[in-house]
Amino acid sequence: MTNVLFDAPGPVARRNSLIASIAGGIAILGGLAWIFFTLNAPRGELPGYFDPSRWDIFADPTVWRYIFVAGVWGTLRAALTAAVFAVALGIVFSLLRSAQTAWIRIPTAIVLEFVRGMPVLLMMLFILLVLNTGSFWAVVAALTLYNGALIGEALRAGLASLPRGQREAGLSLGMRPMQSKMLIEFPQAFRQMLPIIIAQLVVLLKDTSLGYIVGYVELLRVNMNQLASFYGNYYLFSFFIVTLVLYLAMNLALSWFARWVAKRTARRTGQKPPNPDEEDEELLKGVAKANAEARQMGQGSV
Amino acid sequence: MDAIIDNLDLYLQGFGTTLLLLVVSGLAALVIGTLVAAMRISPVPSLRWFATVYTEFVRNTPLTLVLFFCIFVLPLLDVRLDFVTRAIIGLSVYTSPFVAEALRSGVNGVPVGQAEAARSVGFGFRQTVGLIVLPQAFRMTIPPLINVFIALTKNTSVAGGFFVVELFAVGRTVANARGDQVIPVLLGVAAFYLLITVPLGLLAARLERRWVVQR
Numbered sequence: 001m002t003n004v005l006f007d008a009p010g011p012v013a014r015r016n017s018l019i020a021s022i023a024g025g026i027a028i029l030g031g032l033a034w035i036f037f038t039l040n041a042p043r044g045e046l047p048g049y050f051d052p053s054r055w056d057i058f059a060d061p062t063v064w065r066y067i068f069v070a071g072v073w074g075t076l077r078a079a080l081t082a083a084v085f086a087v088a089l090g091i092v093f094s095l096l097r098s099a100q101t102a103w104i105r106i107p108t109a110i111v112l113e114f115v116r117g118m119p120v121l122l123m124m125l126f127i128l129l130v131l132n133t134g135s136f137w138a139v140v141a142a143l144t145l146y147n148g149a150l151i152g153e154a155l156r157a158g159l160a161s162l163p164r165g166q167r168e169a170g171l172s173l174g175m176r177p178m179q180s181k182m183l184i185e186f187p188q189a190f191r192q193m194l195p196i197i198i199a200q201l202v203v204l205l206k207d208t209s210l211g212y213i214v215g216y217v218e219l220l221r222v223n224m225n226q227l228a229s230f231y232g233n234y235y236l237f238s239f240f241i242v243t244l245v246l247y248l249a250m251n252l253a254l255s256w257f258a259r260w261v262a263k264r265t266a267r268r269t270g271q272k273p274p275n276p277d278e279e280d281e282e283l284l285k286g287v288a289k290a291n292a293e294a295r296q297m298g299q300g301s302v
Numbered sequence: 303m304d305a306i307i308d309n310l311d312l313y314l315q316g317f318g319t320t321l322l323l324l325v326v327s328g329l330a331a332l333v334i335g336t337l338v339a340a341m342r343i344s345p346v347p348s349l350r351w352f353a354t355v356y357t358e359f360v361r362n363t364p365l366t367l368v369l370f371f372c373i374f375v376l377p378l379l380d381v382r383l384d385f386v387t388r389a390i391i392g393l394s395v396y397t398s399p400f401v402a403e404a405l406r407s408g409v410n411g412v413p414v415g416q417a418e419a420a421r422s423v424g425f426g427f428r429q430t431v432g433l434i435v436l437p438q439a440f441r442m443t444i445p446p447l448i449n450v451f452i453a454l455t456k457n458t459s460v461a462g463g464f465f466v467v468e469l470f471a472v473g474r475t476v477a478n479a480r481g482d483q484v485i486p487v488l489l490g491v492a493a494f495y496l497l498i499t500v501p502l503g504l505l506a507a508r509l510e511r512r513w514v515v516q517r
Contacts, residue, residue, distance in 0.1 A: 004417040005427055005435075009345075017345055025348035039379070049378075117452070117499035118492050119459035122470060126492075129477055129484045202362070209364035213463030220366060224374070233378075240375050244367060251362035278407045280400070280453075281446045288510040 039237075049237045057231055058242070071222030072246060078136060078218060079205045082143035086151055086204060087197065089144055091186075093152025098159055098294070100177070115149040120207055124214045135216035139208060147204045150283070154196045157286025158189030160293045192273060195262035196283065199276035202254045209247070219246060305483040306490040309476050316472030317494050323390060323458040323468060324498070328451055330394035335401025342406055357399040365460050368392045373464045389461040393454065400450045408443030409435065442513065448506040455498045469494055 009017065040048035047053060057063050096108040115123075123142035127133055133141065162185055170180030190197075212220040223243040228236050258276035265273040274282040306313065341353035360368075372392035373385065381388075412435050420434040462470030473491035477484045 004414055004421060005430055017347075020346045021348040024346050024352070028348065028352050043378075113500060113503065114496070117456075117496045117503060119456040119470065119495060121459045121463065122473070122488065122492060122495065125470075125474060125477070126488045129488070206362070206364040209366035210460065210463075212366050212370075213460070220364075220370065224370060237375060237378060240371065244363065247364055247367060248359070248362055251364075252358070255358075255362060278403060280449050281404065281407045281411075284445050284449060284506065284510050288507065291507070291511060 046234070054235060054238050057235060058238070063227065066227065067219075067223060067242070067246070070217060070226075071219040072250075074216070074218040074222065075205070075208050075250075078139050078143070078208045078211060078216065079201075082140045082147065082204055082208070083201050085140065085144040086147040086201075089148030090151025090155055090197070093148060094155035094159065094189075095181070097152060097156050098290075112149045112152065115145055116153075118146075120146045121210050121213060124210060128214050135211065135214055138214060139211040139216045139218075143204050143207055146207075147200055150200050150203075151197055153287050154193045154200065154283055155186075155189055157283065157290045158193035159185055160290035161192065161286065162188055191265060191269075192271070194265065194273075195258050195276040196274050196279055198254065198258035198261060199279040202251055202258065203279075205251060205254060206247075219243060303483075303486050305476060305480040305487050309472075312472050312476065313469070313490065313494065316467060316469040316491075319386070319466065319468040320455075320458050320494070321498075322386070323393060323461060323466070324451070324455050327390045327393035327397060327458075328454055330390065331397035331401050331450075331454070334394060334398035336405060338398060338402035339405040339409075342402060343409065353402070357402060360396060360399045363396075365392075365396050365457055366463075368396045369460055369464050385465045389464060389466045393457060393461065396457070397450065397454050400453065401447065404446035404450055405439075405443050407446065408439040411442045412438045441509075445506040445510040445513075448502050448509075452499050452502050452506070455495065455502070459495070 036050070040050045042048050093108065093112060096104055097112065099105045099108070120142050123145060124138050127141050128135060128138035131138075131141075159181075166184055166188065167180055170184040171177065175183070208216075208218055209220045211218045212225075215221075217226075220243060223239045224236070228239045231239075255276070262273045262276050265271075274286070338353045338356060341349040342357070344350060369389060369392040372388040376383070376388060383391075416434055416438065417430055420430040425434070458468060459470035462468050462472075462474070469491050473488055477487045480487060
């Protein structure tokens with residue numbers, strides 16, 4: 001888009017752009033340097049936040065072992081369990097939501113709307129207090145329900161975006177509607193929507209940190225609560241930076257994986273797969289298309 | 303049920319704080335997000351680069367960690383603000399890259415042919431953007447933006463875990479006080495959230511439906 005809007009830049013425009021770029025770069029670097037020096041300035045009696053004495057505990061391997069064994073694994077354990085269940089639940093939701101019979105389809109639509117409109121944190125608290133499951137299963141169950149609903153809608157959008165002929169070909173070979181759906185349509189929809197599903201799993205991984213509020217022992221609680229209170233407030237900032245870096249490493253790796261899968265899908269199928277960076281927009285568009293399709297087929301949508 | 307009726311004023315207070323968080327951080331996120339989106343499509347490489355890194359960085363940080371920073375780490379840096387203001391800062395920063403992406407995808411959603419046609423009939427940059435691209439991009443960004451605000455509504459509940467007394471925090475307090483009526487108490491909280499999110503969701507779906515059919 002951008003390159004259509006302008007004429008090709010001539011020498012003067014190119015020079016101006018270069019000057020603006022250098023000026024902007026200096027402004028940004030200046031801002032970063034200001035942040036660094038503000039943090040590094042001594043605090044009364046105490047040294048600045050990048051002083052080696054504030055970081056010496058990280059030389060101790062037992063600290064790292066605890067961070068990884070209790071913190072990172074606590075987060076990953078919840079995320080992995082919830083991811084498996086969420087994809088399974090998403091498949092069930094998408095099948096129920098695109099069912100032929102109205103008394104299955106409409107209640108599912110209402111349940112999905114309800115789940116999507118509620119904060120995950122409230123679901124966690126609800127499961128924790130009402131079902132008394134313990135914090136691990138409260139976190140896993142709430143994440144499963146919420147992300148299952150979104151993955152379900154993504155899969156339904158994928159099913160609706162397939163060419164009508166796929167289903168017709170399956171039916172004309174004598175397959176029952178369910179067979180055609182499971183053997184012909186579903187594998188294609190799943191592959192098409194895989195980038196969106198992985199992008200949703202990034203959301204799931206991020207949301208495991210909500211477990212901090214309902215008392216589940218994960219990375220944030222281990223670092224910022226247990227370790228920081230054990231070693232004292234002196235190290236709070238250092239622990240915060242370590243936590244931030246660990247979360248970024250996990251989430252960025254998964255985001256990049258989603259992009260890689262999207263590229264690979266594009267190469268293999270020759271179609272443009274949904275962009276995992278624009279997950280929200282893609283879901284909205286896909287669901288609207290799926291609803292329009294359903295209305296055309298004479299099944300009103302809610 | 304009487305637990306809700308007895309504490310109705312608490313609920314309404316919490317709902318008020320939730321609305322406050324939603325409106326103020328929504329507007330702030332809109333401002334920051336627009337700036338980031340403008341940087342992202344600007345012809346200046348260093349600004350583009352900064353906006354990309356910012357988006358990537360903030361989007362991959364959990365909201366809980368952002369709010370933790372605002373509540374527990376900002377005081378270490380001698381920032382003296384009350385909890386609600388700090389929560390608003392956190393929520394605005396966290397929401398801003400999502401706003402930026404929604405705006406950017408709207409501009410990218412306008413078919414290139416539209417801009418090409420405008421250029422080929424002799425429109426300049428201003429005319430092309432102002433008369434052709436933005437009016438079309440604007441309405442395409444509305445449904446995704448509504449979605450961002452729905453997510454923000456739900457995200458305000460996280461502030462309830464950090465000393466801000468909004469709906470979620472009220473629900474937790476009342477549920478702890480009335481152990482015999484946990485289910486109605488929490489369903490009451492859910493109803494207040496749904497009061498905001500469901501109408502917004504239906505609006506987004508309706509607008510999107512109209513524009514999907516038109517295209």
